Amino acid sequence: MFKPLRSSSERSAARLRVLADEELMQLVYRRNADAFEVIYDRHADTAYSLAYRICRQRPLAEDVVQEAFLSLWRSGARYDRNRGSVRTWTLGIVHNRAIDALRRRAVRERGVVSDEGLEERLPASERTDVEFARRDEAREIRDALEQLPEEQSRVIELAYFGGLTHVEIASKLDTPIGTVKGRMRLGLAKMRMTLGDPAEVVQ
Amino acid sequence: MSQDERNQHPETCGSNAAPYVLGALTQHESEAFRRHLDTCTICREEVAALQVVASALPAAAPQITAPRDLKRRVMGAVHEDALAEAPPPRRPAAHRVPRWRPALGALAVACAFALLLTGVFASGGGGGGTRVVRAEVRAPGATALLRLQGAQAQLTISRLPQAPRGRVYQVWLKRSGGPQPTDALFTVSSRGGATVGVPGVGRGVREVMVTSEPLGGSLRPTRAPVIVARLG
Numbered sequence: 001m002f003k004p005l006r007s008s009s010e011r012s013a014a015r016l017r018v019l020a021d022e023e024l025m026q027l028v029y030r031r032n033a034d035a036f037e038v039i040y041d042r043h044a045d046t047a048y049s050l051a052y053r054i055c056r057q058r059p060l061a062e063d064v065v066q067e068a069f070l071s072l073w074r075s076g077a078r079y080d081r082n083r084g085s086v087r088t089w090t091l092g093i094v095h096n097r098a099i100d101a102l103r104r105r106a107v108r109e110r111g112v113v114s115d116e117g118l119e120e121r122l123p124a125s126e127r128t129d130v131e132f133a134r135r136d137e138a139r140e141i142r143d144a145l146e147q148l149p150e151e152q153s154r155v156i157e158l159a160y161f162g163g164l165t166h167v168e169i170a171s172k173l174d175t176p177i178g179t180v181k182g183r184m185r186l187g188l189a190k191m192r193m194t195l196g197d198p199a200e201v202v203q
Numbered sequence: 204m205s206q207d208e209r210n211q212h213p214e215t216c217g218s219n220a221a222p223y224v225l226g227a228l229t230q231h232e233s234e235a236f237r238r239h240l241d242t243c244t245i246c247r248e249e250v251a252a253l254q255v256v257a258s259a260l261p262a263a264a265p266q267i268t269a270p271r272d273l274k275r276r277v278m279g280a281v282h283e284d285a286l287a288e289a290p291p292p293r294r295p296a297a298h299r300v301p302r303w304r305p306a307l308g309a310l311a312v313a314c315a316f317a318l319l320l321t322g323v324f325a326s327g328g329g330g331g332g333t334r335v336v337r338a339e340v341r342a343p344g345a346t347a348l349l350r351l352q353g354a355q356a357q358l359t360i361s362r363l364p365q366a367p368r369g370r371v372y373q374v375w376l377k378r379s380g381g382p383q384p385t386d387a388l389f390t391v392s393s394r395g396g397a398t399v400g401v402p403g404v405g406r407g408v409r410e411v412m413v414t415s416e417p418l419g420g421s422l423r424p425t426r427a428p429v430i431v432a433r434l435g
Contacts, residue, residue, distance in 0.1 A: 020371065020390035020397075033285045037278060042418070044269040046261055053264030062273050069277050073284065084258070084386035084402060087419060091261045099226060137421065138262035145263050159227035160260050166222045167229070184221035188253045195259070195422040196383055 013038070021086035025079055028072075036073050043087055044069070047094045054098035054161050064101050068094040099163035144194040152187030155180050220249040224257040244405060247354065251403035255384055259422060338411070338432035345395060349411055349432040356404035358387075358411065362395040363429070366415040372429070373420045374401050377410035381423075388420045409435045 016024065016038045027035035047068065051061035072079075072090055079089055145153050158164045158172070166184070170177045219236045222228050228236060240247050338347040338358075345363040349356060358374065366372050372389050375382035391397045401411055413430035 018390075020388075022389060023392070031285050033278070033281045036281055040274065040277060044274065045266060046419075048269035048273070049264045049266045050261040052267060058270075062270060062276075065269065065273060066277050066280075070280055073281050080400075085388045085420070087388070088258045088386045091258070095226065095261070137417075137419075138266055140422070141259050141262045145260075156225060156260075159222065159225040160257070161264070164227065165229055166227045169227065178218065181218045181222055184225060184227070185218065185253070188221050188224070188256045192252065192256045192383075195256070196381065 025086055039072070039086065039090075040069055043090050046087075047091060050091060050094050051098045054095070054102055054163065060101055060105065061098070064098045065094060068097050071097075095160075102163045140195065141191075144191045147194065148187045148190055152183045152190070155183045156187045159184065220246055220253055224250060224253045244354075248403070248405045251405065252383070255386070255422075258386055336432045336434060338430050341427075341429050347413075347430045347432065349401070349434075351404065351434075354405060356401040356411070358397075358399045358401055358413070358430075358432070360391060360395070360397045360399070360413075360430070363391045363397070364395060366390055369418060370415040371418055371420070372397075372413050373416040373424075374399060375412040375414065375424060375428075376401075376403060376408050377412060378407045379409070382410075382412055382428075384420065384422050386420070388416075404434075409433065 012034055016027075016035055019027075019035075019038070021039060021042065024035040024039050028039065044065065047065050048061060051064040051068075052058065055061045055064060068090065071093060079086065084092075145156065148156070154173070155169055158169045159166070164172065166177055166180050169175075170180045173180070219228060219232070219239075223233060223236050236246075240250065334351045336349045336351070338349055340347050340360075340363065342362075342364055345361065347358060347360045347363070349358050363372075372391070374385045374387035374389075376385060377383070385402050387399050387401055389397050389399045404411065411430075411432040411434070412424075412428040414424040414426045414428050416425055
């Protein structure tokens with residue numbers, strides 16, 4: 001008796017997968033678990049990668065992603081499409097929760113940890129054109145960050161991935177607060193220039 | 204922001220935009236800065252500009268696959284919630300979706316019609332702070348209207364073809380240089396309708412554009428625009 005149901009659910013899943021995140025969120029408000037699953041599948045890898053980069057511990061990163069997605073499911077009504085995409089919003093929740101977890105567990109003592117030896121692991125079956133494009137873009141963003149003067153990339157990494165406040169960074173680097181803020185701004189502005197160089201724009 | 208504007212800007216004000224988007228202000232500072240944003244156009248624009256980069260930073264983390272067991276745990280909790288909250292479903296979820304989509308499409312068409320009326324009213328001398336710009340759309344039969352009200356902007360689209368497979372539509376802002384990305388990513392309904400909030404339309408924005416981009420959006424347009432709304 002389950003066979004037809006499964007087939008119907010597969011058809012439903014296929015229909016849902018063509019919907020945009022914002023349309024899926026409308027269904028999530030109505031407690032549609034299948035719509036939520038599509039959102040999870042789309043963003044879980046990036047969310048987990050971000051959580052792991054911040055927490056540096058798999059169990060902690062898993063807890064963060066689980067909490068973040070369940071909060072998305074349980075309070076989806078707070079999503080405001082005027083303030084950005086579902087992806088940005090979701091990753092924002094993951095970021096905040098990962099930083100909170102980091103602060104709670106006080107495992108940030110050495111700040112930025114090297115990524116050396118961490119390979120990008122995605123199953124071959126998922127390496128579609130879209131995935132390649134996304135990975136190219138990820139590499140481009142990493143390159144833009146790495147190309148910054150070390151003093152600028154360091155404050156950005158300590159803040160975004162290390163969860164330190166500008167005051168903590170100033171103290172850690174023995175640098176005035178104003179200088180730290182200035183380096184953050186310069187670094188982000190330079191990345192924006194690098195990533196959005198008008199000369200290379202496809203018109 | 205020009206040097207002149209920066210000179211007029213209180214020193215303590217603009218310098219918080221970067222730590223704010225990076226999450227490096229304390230909770231108290233962050234709340235105070237958010238209140239400040241309500242009244243300061245310059246900081247709002249700076250935050251919008253830097254936020255685009257901050258939003259891209261998750262991709263700077265090495266990309267790894269989430270454990271399968273994690274999905275089982277998340278979806279297990281979701282299904283438990285759904286069972287606990289919902290009355291017994293009268294029909295399977297599969298049937299609800301197709302009923303929804305035409306409803307959304309009809310709503311989008313209704314919204315587009317309402318906006319068209321607003322545009323006629325505003326251009327007819329009503330004003331009222333709302334301005335409606337009819338965009339150029341490079342798709343036969345499709346229309347797009349950009350409604351501007353203060354710092355808020357909304358793009359209402361109808362009869363636009365679906366984005367090519369594996370791509371979504373993305374909104375861009377063009378000032379004096381090249382197009383700058385926004386977080387506004389969308390696809391259209393089965394009838395080609397969409398209503399999209401456009402963030403960061405402040406001073407100096409000359410055009411709002413839409414292109415189709417890989418899922419997740421791009422930092423630079425990879426295709427020619429399908430929609431161009433000229434504000435100048």
